[in-house]
Amino acid sequence: xxxxxxxxxxxxxxxxxxxxxxxxDRNAIGFAVDAVKLALDDAGLAREDLDGxxxxxxxxxxxxxxxxxxLQQAMGLRNLRLSATMNLGGATACAMIQHAVQAIxxxxxxxxxxxxxxAPLKPPAPRGEKTSSAGAYGFARGWEQAYGYFGVNAMYAxxxxxxxxxxxxxxxxxxxxxxxxRRWANRNPRAQMHDAPLTLDEYHRSRWxxxxxxxxxxxxxxxxxxxxxxxxxxxxxxxxxxxVYVLGMAQGHLGGDPSDTLASGxxxxxxxxxxxxxxxxxxxxxxxxYDCYTFTVIVTLEDYGFCAKGEGGPFVAExxxxxxxxxxxxxxxxxxxxxxxxxxxxxxxxxVQLRGDGGERQVPKHDVALVSGNGGVLSTHSTLxxxxxxx
Amino acid sequence: MTTVAKPLPQIxxxxxxxxxxxxxxxxxxxxxxxxxxxxxxARDLCSRxxxxxxxxxxxxxxxxxxxxxxxxQVYHPAFAAEVPYxxxxxxxxxxxxMLSNLVDCPVDQLRIGMPVEVxxxxxxxxxxxxxxxxxx
Numbered sequence: 001x002x003x004x005x006x007x008x009x010x011x012x013x014x015x016x017x018x019x020x021x022x023x024x025d026r027n028a029i030g031f032a033v034d035a036v037k038l039a040l041d042d043a044g045l046a047r048e049d050l051d052g053x054x055x056x057x058x059x060x061x062x063x064x065x066x067x068x069x070x071l072q073q074a075m076g077l078r079n080l081r082l083s084a085t086m087n088l089g090g091a092t093a094c095a096m097i098q099h100a101v102q103a104i105x106x107x108x109x110x111x112x113x114x115x116x117x118x119a120p121l122k123p124p125a126p127r128g129e130k131t132s133s134a135g136a137y138g139f140a141r142g143w144e145q146a147y148g149y150f151g152v153n154a155m156y157a158x159x160x161x162x163x164x165x166x167x168x169x170x171x172x173x174x175x176x177x178x179x180x181x182r183r184w185a186n187r188n189p190r191a192q193m194h195d196a197p198l199t200l201d202e203y204h205r206s207r208w209x210x211x212x213x214x215x216x217x218x219x220x221x222x223x224x225x226x227x228x229x230x231x232x233x234x235x236x237x238x239x240x241x242x243x244v245y246v247l248g249m250a251q252g253h254l255g256g257d258p259s260d261t262l263a264s265g266x267x268x269x270x271x272x273x274x275x276x277x278x279x280x281x282x283x284x285x286x287x288x289x290y291d292c293y294t295f296t297v298i299v300t301l302e303d304y305g306f307c308a309k310g311e312g313g314p315f316v317a318e319x320x321x322x323x324x325x326x327x328x329x330x331x332x333x334x335x336x337x338x339x340x341x342x343x344x345x346x347x348x349x350x351x352v353q354l355r356g357d358g359g360e361r362q363v364p365k366h367d368v369a370l371v372s373g374n375g376g377v378l379s380t381h382s383t384l385x386x387x388x389x390x391x
Numbered sequence: 392m393t394t395v396a397k398p399l400p401q402i403x404x405x406x407x408x409x410x411x412x413x414x415x416x417x418x419x420x421x422x423x424x425x426x427x428x429x430x431x432x433a434r435d436l437c438s439r440x441x442x443x444x445x446x447x448x449x450x451x452x453x454x455x456x457x458x459x460x461x462x463x464q465v466y467h468p469a470f471a472a473e474v475p476y477x478x479x480x481x482x483x484x485x486x487x488x489m490l491s492n493l494v495d496c497p498v499d500q501l502r503i504g505m506p507v508e509v510x511x512x513x514x515x516x517x518x519x520x521x522x523x524x525x526x527x
Contacts, residue, residue, distance in 0.1 A: 142403075162503070259458055
């Protein structure tokens with residue numbers, strides 16, 4: 001069967017990760033500018049080389065409907081031929097890269113920066129003054145606030161509880177995802193939780209946020225920016241970093257009530273993405289799954305077929321997803337334990353691994369990576385299959 | 392210590408009939424006039440048949456717990472004294488699902504599938520919140 005025309009036609013040629021976490025000296029646009037600069041430096045490219053800009057604005061960009069134009073102006077970019085502000089929640093990162101690949105194949109642009117940034121954390125308040133990062137998220141709203149129903153944690157908790165009731169997923173299963181990813185984070189100097197080991201016991205003792213979620217079931221909150229540069233495969237081969245080729249890509253958005261489907265859009269996206277890539281699940285060396293919650297990892301493992309539907313809990317309970325396990329999942333610690341840049345966190349770790357830059361956490365065989373993005377409450381989904389070799 | 396009032400519901404034009412009925416201690420849900428599908432919360436069209444015609448119809452107020460989340464984190468100071476408290480999704484016998492609170496039930500006894508019935512909590516003279524309690 002002939003290869004898909006776009007398979008391996010473009011590659012990620014630059015990666016820029018700003019300082020992450022409790023970094024208070026820049027706003028969201030400032031982080032975006034720095035991330036693009038770092039990504040250009042990494043690729044050995046200059047600002048003038050960029051002709052495309054795709055932006056996923058985080059929460060603190062506000063109602064900036066023209067975020068990509070704002071960023072263009074902030075960093076003095078001229079003569080762009082592609083510009084868009086995109087929001088599929090956590091599925092945006094992979095989706096931006098998909099649109100960049102398509103635009104490059106169509107000749108609309110040659111070199112596209114895909115950017116996410118956010119700055120929801122505020123500096124500690126002066127003594128006596130109370131503050132909360134929750135304020136930035138506008139948790140209280142609508143008629144639901146009268147019932148004390150606040151925030152995405154609660155929305156996800158309702159779906160997780162259904163999964164537990166229907167498939168027998170347990171608190172231990174959720175906890176073992178957190179423990180496995182923490183072990184990866186302990187090997188990642190960039191991770192916010194690098195110096196903080198976690199046992200299953202400590203997981204169970206950590207405070208509840210919204211039951212069934214403990215603190216360590218929930219992703220971190222991070223200030224920071226993250227950008228990648230996507231360019232043609234031919235150009236990428238002439239740049240300094242080893243190209244990370246986009247072999248396969250797809251999206252899947254199920255719609256309806258996630259409490260009914262208990263599934264991510266991977267059930268739609270996996271088949272076309274792997275068909276385009278010309279590989280199977282067995283060829284995947286590195287798995288970087290969107291992990292807003294431990295629960296999301298369990299569901300996503302099921303939906304890509306690493307185990308049967310409903311078996312995600314028992315699968316992670318075999319402790320196969322941590323360092324030295326048979327399946328390397330979220331090898332930088334993921335958004336639970338490294339930093340939370342929406343879907344850019346799994347994208348960036350896939351690039352690190354495929355380049356062989358993982359240091360202490362490097363997966364020995366690192367030819368093919370699967371990356372997922374997930375937005376809303378299992379509402380949007382995007383898939384990338386990335387590889388070191390486009391042949 | 393100052394007490395903070397619990398937030399009242401922000402009532403949109405679409406949701407107003409639901410709260411009006413609650414003030415009369417009646418539980419209603421939207422029903423599509425095109426295909427008969429029950430829906431909640433209020434929407435101006437049916438996502439199944441796309442009809443814009445609907446009626447607010449009285450429902451039994453009986454159902455089962457479809458899912459629940461126990462809120463421990465204090466997201467709003469007015470709930471500080473109540474944590475941990477349950478937020479539930481009740482699947483009504485008619486089929487619509489309603490987000491609410493469960494009262495008269497310790498959180499450790501909450502179960503998916505438990506039979507519940509509506510009760511009305513008059514939080515102010517103008518605002519009543521339908522809530523649910525275990526059915527005996």
